[in-house]
Amino acid sequence: MTEFRFQSGIDGRGLTLRRRSLYLARALLGVPVFIRDFPAAKGTRQAKSKKSTQFMNDICNATNGSGLEFLDSIVKNAKRNLTKSFDSEALLKFQLETFLSQQTINQIVSDLDEFGCAVIRQWATRDLATQLKDQLDQISGSEYTGERFDDFDSWLKSGLKPRLVLDQQAVKSSVDNFNLDISGLMVVARKYLGSKPYLLGPQSWYTKPTTDRTDMDLEEAAMAFHCDSDFFGFVKAFLLCTDVTEENGPLAFLKGSHKGKRHVQGRLSDVQLAVRPEERMLATGETGDLFLVATKGWHKATPPNSGHRLMVQWLFSTGYFGSASY
Numbered sequence: 001m002t003e004f005r006f007q008s009g010i011d012g013r014g015l016t017l018r019r020r021s022l023y024l025a026r027a028l029l030g031v032p033v034f035i036r037d038f039p040a041a042k043g044t045r046q047a048k049s050k051k052s053t054q055f056m057n058d059i060c061n062a063t064n065g066s067g068l069e070f071l072d073s074i075v076k077n078a079k080r081n082l083t084k085s086f087d088s089e090a091l092l093k094f095q096l097e098t099f100l101s102q103q104t105i106n107q108i109v110s111d112l113d114e115f116g117c118a119v120i121r122q123w124a125t126r127d128l129a130t131q132l133k134d135q136l137d138q139i140s141g142s143e144y145t146g147e148r149f150d151d152f153d154s155w156l157k158s159g160l161k162p163r164l165v166l167d168q169q170a171v172k173s174s175v176d177n178f179n180l181d182i183s184g185l186m187v188v189a190r191k192y193l194g195s196k197p198y199l200l201g202p203q204s205w206y207t208k209p210t211t212d213r214t215d216m217d218l219e220e221a222a223m224a225f226h227c228d229s230d231f232f233g234f235v236k237a238f239l240l241c242t243d244v245t246e247e248n249g250p251l252a253f254l255k256g257s258h259k260g261k262r263h264v265q266g267r268l269s270d271v272q273l274a275v276r277p278e279e280r281m282l283a284t285g286e287t288g289d290l291f292l293v294a295t296k297g298w299h300k301a302t303p304p305n306s307g308h309r310l311m312v313q314w315l316f317s318t319g320y321f322g323s324a325s326y
């Protein structure tokens with residue numbers, strides 16, 4: 001069984017010129033959406049347009065990703081005063097609160113710049129992350145088909161699909177009760193993104209092995225290589241709430257691909273991306289480990305062969321113009 005939906009109009013890791021031209025034409029029609037909702041891009045209010053996701057996808061597809069960086073530079077320039085105010089007030093507070101040393105923060109930012117990924121081992125203690133898992137186990141969630149389950153155990157026994165997405169409001173209520181070092185992540189996000197960051201999330205989901213997986217199952221569970229275009233500038237943090245080996249379906253990221261050709265037209269296979277083992281970062285580790293990933297690069301959840309995996313995700317962005325799922 002293939003791990004991706006067939007995609008036409010693909011030239012290596014990018015799209016063909018013809019396909020890019022079609023996306024560019026539609027992106028130009030969406031420019032008024034960007035202009036009208038520019039305050040949301042700066043972060044001064046929530047987004048109003050429901051078409052922002054399509055506009056960002058079209059820009060990404062039309063330019064093989066580079067257009068998002070161009071628009072992000074415009075946004076960061078426009079919000080200089082907001083960033084200065086953040087640096088003189090909130091950033092100082094976050095730096096005092098975090099347990100991360102300045103050297104560690106600088107190394108994380110350097111890794112993100114160069115590879116698009118970084119790891120903080122035992123960002124949360126095993127005991128703390130396990131306590132969080134115990135609470136999340138009790139939260140209801142749903143498969144992409146709409147089938148709902150009261151808790152983790154009921155899904156593990158009778159769920160048919162490889163991923164269960166937990167109720168986001170309930171996840172936030174649980175996560176907010178724990179003493180996690182979000183302050184340190186805000187400092188990292190400020191230095192990596194180059195402007196005032198905004199925290200979105202958290203979100204959480206389980207993955208498990210299933211039989212008779214379809215291409216749709218793999219796509220909806222993000223188990224084939226793809227690129228995100230959630231916002232103009234963003235980075236995601238993933239906390240492991242279970243031990244994760246290569247058998248449990250770890251996140252896979254193509255190192256350095258946050259700087260290369262990318263699109264969000266659809267999922268691609270390892271063969272189409274010409275992935276070499278040394279290029280791939282696998283988010284394997286122990287309960288409490290945290291991975292920071294620039295998921296605008298090529299990544300996927302590898303299909304699990306045994307056990308199950310629970311992750312909590314936060315997103316740090318340069319504004320609110322973007323994905324409606326946050």
